[in-house]
Amino acid sequence: MEEIIISSVQNARVKHVVALQQKSALRREEGLFVVEGQREIEHCIACGYEVVELYKRSQESGVRREVEYLVSPQVYEKMAYRGSTEGIIAIAKCKDHSLSILSPLTSHHSPLIIVLESVEKPGNLGAILRTAEAAGVDAVIVCDPLTDLYNPNLIRASIGGVFSVPTAVCTSKECIDFLKANKIRILTAQLQDSYDYYDYDMCGATAIVMGTESTGLTTIWREAADVHIRIPMLGRLDSLNVSVSAAILMYEAVRQRNKVYQHPDARM
Numbered sequence: 001m002e003e004i005i006i007s008s009v010q011n012a013r014v015k016h017v018v019a020l021q022q023k024s025a026l027r028r029e030e031g032l033f034v035v036e037g038q039r040e041i042e043h044c045i046a047c048g049y050e051v052v053e054l055y056k057r058s059q060e061s062g063v064r065r066e067v068e069y070l071v072s073p074q075v076y077e078k079m080a081y082r083g084s085t086e087g088i089i090a091i092a093k094c095k096d097h098s099l100s101i102l103s104p105l106t107s108h109h110s111p112l113i114i115v116l117e118s119v120e121k122p123g124n125l126g127a128i129l130r131t132a133e134a135a136g137v138d139a140v141i142v143c144d145p146l147t148d149l150y151n152p153n154l155i156r157a158s159i160g161g162v163f164s165v166p167t168a169v170c171t172s173k174e175c176i177d178f179l180k181a182n183k184i185r186i187l188t189a190q191l192q193d194s195y196d197y198y199d200y201d202m203c204g205a206t207a208i209v210m211g212t213e214s215t216g217l218t219t220i221w222r223e224a225a226d227v228h229i230r231i232p233m234l235g236r237l238d239s240l241n242v243s244v245s246a247a248i249l250m251y252e253a254v255r256q257r258n259k260v261y262q263h264p265d266a267r268m
Contacts, residue, residue: 123243
């Protein structure tokens with residue numbers, strides 16, 4: 001294994017890491033992104049991502065690759081997007097996120113899919129992916145995205161969920177066509193003309209569709225829906241954070257699906 005020591009913040013590789021952290025256009029152009037932290041990098045590799053460069057603060061141990069760069073504490077501070085990342089940073093190759101990656105779901109009799117239309121905040125999308133991983137969701141589809149999947153805030157908030165949850169990116173029309181073609185029921189979360197979420201069966205092939213906190217879902221989704229569902233708002237405010245709403249709906253689906261396999265005498 002070859003080790004190369006970097007001690008200057010003006011080093012071209014250091015500048016490249018910083019640019020990848022900050023610029024989504026560069027991430028898309030090069031098909032590369034940055035991962036920070038021992039746990040996140042190990043999970044990234046375990047999920048089949050290819051790490052092409054590894055940077056470690058001097059004297060750090062952990063993940064090892066064929067070529068790695070040792071950097072001074074000053075250089076590491078310049079490169080790191082967040083403070084506590086255990087002194088290790090990697091550059092990895094992006095994966096394909098077209099709808100074609102979800103083709104295995106077409107043979108699944110009852111997939112659970114979360115669809116997100118134009119979610120703006122990387123932290124919210126990351127939190128939803130983290131919950132989707134915990135809830136065993138089959139896939140997440142991001143429609144008309146306003147942030148990219150490899151934004152460092154998204155990766156951090158997902159705690160690696162972005163690497164392990166099958167995630168596709170497409171337009172709303174492409175997503176609707178995919179769901180209709182595969183006979184997956186569309187449940188749109190909205191306050192108007194809707195039913196309480198716990199009154200609808202989520203045990204079959206189901207897509208739960210969430211919109212932005214500010215404007216909700218667009219007309220194309222309202223018209224495509226098989227049913228409109230809502231989370232009852234009993235206080236003075238009429239909106240929950242989208243990641244909280246998604247978590248409530250995901251675990252309602254989990255509750256319903258698990259109930260099917262419970263002993264007849266088991267209590268809810």
